[in-house]
Amino acid sequence: MEKLAVKLLVLHAFIAEQRNxxxxxxxxxxxxxxxxxxxxxxxEFFEDALEEMWGSAV
Structure with a gap:
């Protein structure tokens, strides 16, 4: 589970950087x-989806 969380955080940061x-x-x-x-x-869609996934994973 920790590896998935780290990957989601990295992906979230990458998407935010690309969006900017x-x-x-x-x-x-x-x-x-x-x-x-x-x-x-x-x-923005993927960022929102990641945030939803992250919220339900906690």
Whole structure:
């Protein structure tokens, strides 16, 4: 169980870091902005899911 907890924490930190990096991106094109918005939405979804899993694992 401890290994799973550590892996979840590492994954959570990685997702948060990636979310912040994508949030900093400034793009001119509509397609690029849509891509960044999609990535941000996916990262936020996974971050929320991890937090749910973490809450139920405790």
């Amino acid at each position: 990096e994508y949030a900093k991106m400034e793009t001119e094109g509509v397609v690029e902005q849509a891509f960044v918005s999609g990535i941000l939405a996916a990262l």
